[in-house]
Amino acid sequence: GEPGAGFTMNIRGANSINAASTPLVVIDGMQMDISGSEDASSSLSLSGSDPLAFINPSDILSVEVLKDASATAIYGSQGANGVILITTKSGTGSSDKTNITFDASVGVTTMANTIEMLDASEWLQYRFERGDYNGTDYYGYDSDGDGINDSAKTPQMYGKSPIDWRDEMLRTAVTQNYNLSLRTKVAKKTNLLVALGYLNQQGMILNNGYQKLTARVKADHNINKKIKVGVNVNYARMQSDGAASSTGGSFHTHGLTQMIFLERPIDVVGPDDGDDYTSTSTSLKDIVTDETFREGVLQKVVGNAYLNYNIVKGLTLRLYASGNFSQASNLEFFTSKSRWGRSKGGGGSRNDVATSGYTANATLTYKNSFKKAHVFEAMLGAELGGNLYDTFSILGTNFPDESLGAYSIAKADQISAPVQVHNKNTRMSVFGRVNYNYKSRYYATMNVRADGSSKFSPGSRVGYFPSLSLAWRISNERFMRLASKNWLDNLKIRLSAGVSGNDRIPNYANLSTLDKVYYSQDGKQILGIAPFSSGNPGLKWETTYQYDLGLDFTLFKSRVDFVFDVYYKDTRDMLFKATLPSQTGFSTQWQNIGRVENRGLEAALSTVNIKRGDFMWSTTLTFDMNRNKILD
Secondary structure (H helix, E strand, C coil): CCCCECCCCCCCCCCCCCCCCCCEEEECCEEECCCCCCCCCCCCCCCCECCCCCCCHHHEEEEEEECCHHHHHHHHHHHCCCEEEEEECCCCCCCCCCEEEEEEEEEEECCCCCCCCCCHHHHHHHHHHHCCCCHHHHHEECCCCCCCCCEECCHHHHCCCCCCHHHHHECCEEEEEEEEEEEEEECCCEEEEEEEEEEEEECCECCCEEEEEEEEEEEEEECCCCEEEEEEEEEEEEEEECCCCCCCCCCCCCCHHHHHHHCCCCCCCCCCCCCCCCCCCCCHHHHCCCCEEEEEEEEEEEEEEEEEEEEECCEEEEEEEEEEEEEEEEEEEECCCCCCCHHHCCEEEEEEEEEEEEEEEEEEEEEEEECCCEEEEEEEEEEEEEEEEEEEEEEEECCCCCCCHHHHHHHCCEECCCEEEEEEEEEEEEEEEEEEEECCCEEEEEEEEEEEECCCCCCCCEEEEEEEEEEEEHHHCHHHHHHHHHCEEEEEEEEEEEEEEECCCCCCCCCCEEEEEEEEECCEEEEEEEEEECCCCCCCCEEEEEEEEEEEEEECCCCEEEEEEEEEEEEECCEEEEECCHHHCCCEEEEECCCEEEEEEEEEEEEEEEEECCEEEEEEEEEEEEEEEECC
């Protein structure tokens, strides 16, 4: 992967085939979409960036992964594929001191293991023995004077030097990382954090690189004993440069990574070797220096604010709002001398993407305990959210003047029709949760949530998703007192079951759409409008039923901790892009068909091996197994 490249991740397997299966990422309460749709990847290289790169790792305080249906239920459809909770650092808390921290690091990246490739002599021998495309005549010679080419030529016979393209194209890449933060407490009521970060990461391929600048301000203020407010604002600017190293796109089938290993180890071109290998072809090294250009920039602002109001003892109102905005652009240009642009007379593209989103919720929580044995907590809430997506892209080929490259696509002789997309979606939810525990031995949690999504038609928009979890902390039982006093810290059995919904499909999949077409009339080309996609007004929520059985135990004053889970997930009414008969006039349609199951187990063992003063040595071992099967 090139520096800053995107990624995919799943929790407990993929629930769906066509609908998104990526988990929800929640950063300080902000729900983030990690689909990568905000990135302006071009049609030429399809090189996308990391949608979570705006987070500076040095700002992260903790990461928690929610997996079972009961734990993720409070996030509704957004958390159907699991939830990753990221908590960032705050101000100094109870201390009145101002802490200023600066850290810097430099690292190097190099290829650890190389693939054994043919050298120049071996490659010439291979082409000679293959014998096709006049290989025997061009790559062989008569070694014994009998008029028959019976041996492969050597590199010296061509007067060419062997080339190891890995040495020519790859380098030892240097990464520099700098972070500066200020944490303080103002007037004993406000915790303040200001942080800056800068990353400069070279790619192993020449001239490829990635730069990231981040800034963050976080403040929490106690207005009085009843009211607390806070705000958190993040800004990031990410830039990726250099020729695309991955495959894909309109102009080529191989990215640089593949080409480095496919390129011939000697500059010998046979008479029938194809268009890529002619006397006018540009060398592979020139592709990353003079004949290609790529610049991708993504700027993102994410912020949230909250208000906590303790109405009376045990009753709390929380108001929360978050928003995000991103602006991305991607410029690419391949000259007429490059491998990728040669057949098109040069090619360039520009892609601009703007996205925005918001989430607002209000919760009312009541918590109380009775007779020192019963602890009860109830919560009611409502939530609104939405996302807006705008994109504009243009591509040009056959440039008579390539001097300005991607900055002057209007000079292209052939310009494809610009592509413009504008879409949005909204959602609304109401939810409730009840927690109860008796003497910290027996626990029960029940969640009920109703989610409404604009991606479905009226009558199918609202889905209802309940969940229930039970737990028994055996270590707090009377018959375990002796063990708990000497060596057992915690022993708990967990059981949960729940239902979650998924609506993560393209906007307007339930609607039929129109697009422009051209038809012929009286020898002229006429512009018209025709059906483009087949909508499905009956489209509804994809539903996953999940069951989990778990065991936790902790020993020897938290020196040994073990967690074990067995789970089963059954996804029904799967959102699937089905193939339609050609007689319908359409090729595909989104439908609720198919059934997928995921089952598996997870185990984690953490130990503190040595803990003396400021020195600690700990070990964590994990094991997980997932079996994914299509049932229908």
